[in-house]
Amino acid sequence: MKRTIVEVLLALGLIGAGVFGWMNWKEVQTVKGQAVELKAASEEAAKQTATSQGAVAAAEEQSAALKAQLAPLQAKVNQLEAIKAAMASGTTLADLEAAYKSQKSLSAERQVGLGALRMMTKGDDDPAALEAFRAALKLTDLGNRKNTMCAAQIALAAAGDKVAVMSECQPEAAHGPADTAAKSDAHGQPAAHGSNEKGKTKDAVAHAAPHWGYSGEMGPDRWGKEFPTCAKGKSQSPLDIVGPFVKARTSVSADYKEGPLTILNNGHTIQVNVPPGSKLRIDAKPYELLQFHFHRPSEERVEGKPMSMVVHFVHKSADGKLVVLGVLLKEGNENPGIKALWANMPRKEGPEVTPEGVKFNPGSLLPREFDFFSYEGSLTTPPCTEGVRFFILKSTVNVSAAQVADFPFDANARPVQSRNGREIITN
Numbered sequence: 001m002k003r004t005i006v007e008v009l010l011a012l013g014l015i016g017a018g019v020f021g022w023m024n025w026k027e028v029q030t031v032k033g034q035a036v037e038l039k040a041a042s043e044e045a046a047k048q049t050a051t052s053q054g055a056v057a058a059a060e061e062q063s064a065a066l067k068a069q070l071a072p073l074q075a076k077v078n079q080l081e082a083i084k085a086a087m088a089s090g091t092t093l094a095d096l097e098a099a100y101k102s103q104k105s106l107s108a109e110r111q112v113g114l115g116a117l118r119m120m121t122k123g124d125d126d127p128a129a130l131e132a133f134r135a136a137l138k139l140t141d142l143g144n145r146k147n148t149m150c151a152a153q154i155a156l157a158a159a160g161d162k163v164a165v166m167s168e169c170q171p172e173a174a175h176g177p178a179d180t181a182a183k184s185d186a187h188g189q190p191a192a193h194g195s196n197e198k199g200k201t202k203d204a205v206a207h208a209a210p211h212w213g214y215s216g217e218m219g220p221d222r223w224g225k226e227f228p229t230c231a232k233g234k235s236q237s238p239l240d241i242v243g244p245f246v247k248a249r250t251s252v253s254a255d256y257k258e259g260p261l262t263i264l265n266n267g268h269t270i271q272v273n274v275p276p277g278s279k280l281r282i283d284a285k286p287y288e289l290l291q292f293h294f295h296r297p298s299e300e301r302v303e304g305k306p307m308s309m310v311v312h313f314v315h316k317s318a319d320g321k322l323v324v325l326g327v328l329l330k331e332g333n334e335n336p337g338i339k340a341l342w343a344n345m346p347r348k349e350g351p352e353v354t355p356e357g358v359k360f361n362p363g364s365l366l367p368r369e370f371d372f373f374s375y376e377g378s379l380t381t382p383p384c385t386e387g388v389r390f391f392i393l394k395s396t397v398n399v400s401a402a403q404v405a406d407f408p409f410d411a412n413a414r415p416v417q418s419r420n421g422r423e424i425i426t427n
């Protein structure tokens with residue numbers, strides 16, 4: 001368009017010049033100069049036009065890409081709007097309360113969800129609802145609670161609510177496209193029997209990566225900034241196991257079952273999520289095995305010395321008590337159980353995989369003897385929640401140097417923590 005205008009101007013100028021020159025021959029040189037100027041102006045304008053056409057094309061491309069990104073988000077916003085509308089009417093709450101009434105015991109997570117729903121539906125001035133919600137929050141694991149809060153904040157923000165999203169819920173570009181919901185499963189969220197509720201919030205949680213690692217800015221000495229218990233807790237794990245010990249008659253036995261292998265790389269460790277049915281018994285009280293995972297080198301030390309690696313088997317009793325069984329791996333012969341796991345582990349961070357036809361028995365990683373050291377400790381990863389009983393077996397199992405080298409994490413062990421007068425018992 002610009003080019004046409006300039007061309008018309010140029011033509012007019014030349015015609016004008018011709019007429020002018022015909023009328024006044026003396027002015028011909030000046031007119032020629034004007035023509036040259038006009039031609040230069042025309043060329044410049046043409047160049048600019050080309051540039052702006054390029055810019056327009058780029059902008060159009062960008063806007064098309066943005067539109068493509070927005071389409072699936074819009075679907076989610078619509079879904080959320082529908083959920084909000086359903087909740088506002090109170091029927092969702094009534095339905096859920098009725099559905100949950102038939103269950104004997106309600107998980108803490110469901111109680112929290114129900115409490116939140118009750119408050120959103122009935123308002124937050126019902127003291128009984130508030131009290132129930134607080135009690136349920138207390139029961140729930142901190143990691144879960146944070147994920148739930150992040151999911152809610154992110155979902156509300158996406159739907160256009162003016163809600164401040166906590167910094168630890170912000171998407172973390174450096175973590176890449178991996179499933180960070182699985183990441184927080186390591187210890188922070190020990191419930192590993194993949195429930196449907198978890199699946200539902202996974203999309204939102206996937207962008208709520210907690211921000212911690214094993215070195216530098218995100219290293220263990222900085223965990224306390226975002227997760228206060230990690231710095232302020234008085235019974236943190238792991239420990240350096242040194243005497244004096246207190247003798248106890250506690251009996252520990254494992255009844256682990258073979259099942260389909262579900263394994264993931266959560267960016268902090270390799271973790272196996274165990275199907276229901278495997279149990280640890282402590283004085284006959286059963287603790288369900290949820291998951292197990294590895295640290296290199298071992299987090300626990302015995303008289304100051306770490307082993308090549310450790311397996312942490314994470315269990316939970318029906319009343320919510322967590323127990324970790326630690327099996328130290330000592331460099332030696334190849335371990336057939338680890339061979340099977342390493343053959344199926346994802347080398348890059350990502351969601352859990354269940355390779356077809358692969359079965360695994362966690363019992364294959366246990367030593368025969370169950371003599372132990374035991375103490376009260378905490379999760380060894382953020383949020384470092386306390387109230388976790390540790391049993392570290394005295395017998396080690398073998399792992400070959402090549403298998404240690406093949407583990408995708410060079411160093412994922414929290415340093416030993418202050419004992420603060422805690423008893424270490426032994427059988």
Ligand SMILES: [Zn+2]
Nearest residue numbers: 187295312380
């Ligand atoms: Zn661990």
